[in-house]
Amino acid sequence: MSAEDTKISAYADPERLVTTEWLAEQIAAGAIGGPDGMVLLESDEDVLLYETGHIPGALKIDWHLDLNDPVARDYVDGARFAEVMGARGISRDTTVVLYGDKSNWWAAYALWVFSLFGHEDVRLLDGGRAKWIAEGRELTREVPTPTVVDYPVAERDDAPIRAFKDDVLAHLGKPLIDVRSPGEYSGELLHMPDYPQEGAMRGGHIPGAKSVPWARAANEDGSFKSREELEAIYLEEQGLTPSDDVVAYCRIGERSSHTWFVLTHLLGFDAVRNYDGSWTEWGNSVRVPIEK
Amino acid sequence: MTDIALPASLAEIAEDFRSASNDLKLQLLLEFSDELPGLPERYVGHLEQLERVDECQSPLFLTVEVGDGDSLDERVVNVFFDAPAEAPTTRGFAGILHEGLDGLTAAQVLAVPDDAPMRFGLAEAVSPLRMRGMVAMLGRIKRQVRAKTAA
Numbered sequence: 364m365s366a367e368d369t370k371i372s373a374y375a376d377p378e379r380l381v382t383t384e385w386l387a388e389q390i391a392a393g394a395i396g397g398p399d400g401m402v403l404l405e406s407d408e409d410v411l412l413y414e415t416g417h418i419p420g421a422l423k424i425d426w427h428l429d430l431n432d433p434v435a436r437d438y439v440d441g442a443r444f445a446e447v448m449g450a451r452g453i454s455r456d457t458t459v460v461l462y463g464d465k466s467n468w469w470a471a472y473a474l475w476v477f478s479l480f481g482h483e484d485v486r487l488l489d490g491g492r493a494k495w496i497a498e499g500r501e502l503t504r505e506v507p508t509p510t511v512v513d514y515p516v517a518e519r520d521d522a523p524i525r526a527f528k529d530d531v532l533a534h535l536g537k538p539l540i541d542v543r544s545p546g547e548y549s550g551e552l553l554h555m556p557d558y559p560q561e562g563a564m565r566g567g568h569i570p571g572a573k574s575v576p577w578a579r580a581a582n583e584d585g586s587f588k589s590r591e592e593l594e595a596i597y598l599e600e601q602g603l604t605p606s607d608d609v610v611a612y613c614r615i616g617e618r619s620s621h622t623w624f625v626l627t628h629l630l631g632f633d634a635v636r637n638y639d640g641s642w643t644e645w646g647n648s649v650r651v652p653i654e655k
Numbered sequence: 656m657t658d659i660a661l662p663a664s665l666a667e668i669a670e671d672f673r674s675a676s677n678d679l680k681l682q683l684l685l686e687f688s689d690e691l692p693g694l695p696e697r698y699v700g701h702l703e704q705l706e707r708v709d710e711c712q713s714p715l716f717l718t719v720e721v722g723d724g725d726s727l728d729e730r731v732v733n734v735f736f737d738a739p740a741e742a743p744t745t746r747g748f749a750g751i752l753h754e755g756l757d758g759l760t761a762a763q764v765l766a767v768p769d770d771a772p773m774r775f776g777l778a779e780a781v782s783p784l785r786m787r788g789m790v791a792m793l794g795r796i797k798r799q800v801r802a803k804t805a806a
Contacts, residue, residue, distance in 0.1 A: 409713070409741070409743055409745075410681070410744055410781045410782065411684055411688060411744045411781075412741065412743055412744075414682070414685045415688070415740070427781075427782035431782075
């Protein structure tokens with residue numbers, strides 16, 4: 364067993380993460396694509412990054428165009444999700460491996476949306492796009508043509524893993540994790556450094572929220588820290604326990620999807636919800652309490 | 656949408672995009688990203704001499720040079736951009752503006768309508784939220800031309 368495999372086997376849900384080595388073997392064995400194969404999806408912040416070169420056999424999924432409703436600030440409905448999946452050759456029982464840029468922010472976000480629809484077998488490539496490239500592995504501009512399949516229209520089930528503003532108001536006093544940068548948490552910045560267009564009218568954080576920037580869960584190469592290291596942060600330092608009811612938030616819910624994944628699948632927390640309205644909703648809302 | 660016409664160079668690019676399917680639009684944008692010229696020697700390592708466009712999702716730097724001449728119709732504008740390879744959408748937007756604006760006169764650049772980036776039919780291919788960066792780039796280019804020709 365490699366050191367990476369040993370690391371992964373210690374997580375609460377080891378089947379949720381795969382290594383670059385494992386993926387390379389699957390690609391070589393022809394296990395990606397095809398009627399019974401796994402489906403590999405790239406999910407990035409930049410809508411064109413996939414086109415510049417991607418892991419052989421990977422298809423693209425875009426958070427704006429494929430997962431967000433084009434009109435309302437919400438996710439797509441079951442019918443549209445079924446189209447998005449079916450068009451990529453994904454059936455309800457297909458194993459989907461997601462990876463992306465920026466330490467898998469948008470890959471974790473896609474995984475969380477897939478989970479809203481109850482897609483069972485969805486995994487992340489540990490380290491994402493950056494680690495694959497850093498290891499000198501192959502990229503291609505060749506776009507596969509999947510065979511379209513029928514994906515059932517699954518009802519989106521928000522309640523277990525998604526929190527809305529009213530849920531958060533009712534949650535005040537229970538564990539909240541703010542995963543933004545320290546400047547955003549303190550209220551010094553009204554937006555994330557480099558992202559001024561996603562700002563808010565007010566700065567600060569939701570009362571009682573603890574500041575645990577998402578990146579603390581990631582290594583330099585974009586992979587996740589070991590279970591032991593993660594427990595030191597979330598359990599020992601923050602005093603959380605896996606049975607806690609936790610809400611995580613950031614600015615639009617993508618960085619907090621990363622933390623949601625860490626708490627739920629790597630540390631085995633039972634009840635973690637991602638508040639996707641996050642600071643761009645809370646910091647623009649009238650008369651909600653704010654702490655600085 | 657205003658009725659002010661685009662300069663021929665930009666109008667031609669806009670027509671190419673508008674007549675393309677969404678997939679083809681992304682391919683076209685990728686070509687502009689791939690072909691965005693690097694910075695000339697005098698700016699390499701001197702990003703502080705360029706203006707940072709904060710509205711882009713990834714950092715982009717640009718600067719404008721305006722040649723000599725007696726009037727705005729004679730002074731030629733050159734634009735220079737720097738954006739990382741990991742930000743191909745931003746690079747693609749810069750590539751379109753480079754191809755469409757570089758070599759025009761100051762008068763022509765200043766006459767480009769502010770809504771020009773919305774005339775490429777790109778919003779549906781990349782999502783409207785991502786178009787802000789290109790609008791901001793055009794705004795900064797025009798502002799620099801205005802500043803560098805005011806005397």
